[in-house]
Amino acid sequence: MTPPETGGSPHPARLPVEVRRSARRKRTVSADIRDGVLRVSIPGHFSPSQERQWVERMVERMSAKYLEPPAHDDDAAVAALQRRARALARQYLGGRGVPSTIGWVTNQNTRWASATPAHRSVRLSHRLQGMPEWVVDYVILHEMAHLIEPSHNAVFWDLLTAYPHTETAKAFLDGAAFAAQRNLAGAPGEI
Known part of the structure; x- marks a missing residue:
């Protein structure tokens, strides 16, 4: 398990990220938000670069889905x-x-x-x-x-x-x- 990230981000509502590796997980990546932390679950065999790529992708998806305010038509x-x-x-x-x-x-x-x-x-x-x-x-x-x-x-x-x-x-x-x-x-x- 990787500790939550605390670095700055251009997105003001970005949550801390916690990466969870699982030996049982073979291919799938998932993410959820619990207790103010974005948890990304990845297969245990992922390389550090695969982890970075998937964390970035899941942060983007979850931010778009849950954190960014909806656009209002003028x-x-x-x-x-x-x-x-x-x-x-x-x-x-x-x-x-x-x-x-x-x-x-x-x-x-x-x-x-x-x-x-x-x-x-x-x-x-x-x-x-x-x-x-x-x-x-x-x-x-x-x-x-x-x-x-x-x-x-x-x-x-x-x-x-x-x-x-x-x-x-x-x-x-x-x-x-x-x-x-x-x-x-x-x-x-x-x-």
């Missing part, structure tokens, strides 16, 4: 997304499917976005930020189509046929999800 960002959604609805959905609310969220780590037809709301994962506009437009259209047709049936997919980048955007997102699942560059998620 009024200008919300208004821009609402305008974008209305324009996409006019161009590709005959003006239908415009959400009452649309915004970026930081708590969607396994989906690219979600929609709630009953509230006419759309939530976009912050992991989409920085992706090509045509991919984000597809995700917005996909979620707006759910406001019209909740299930992934033929009617739903017919709504998206007018958007020329549907198949390419789906492939792009599948590639990003594939990369993320293997700890390669990319962002996790599914629609």
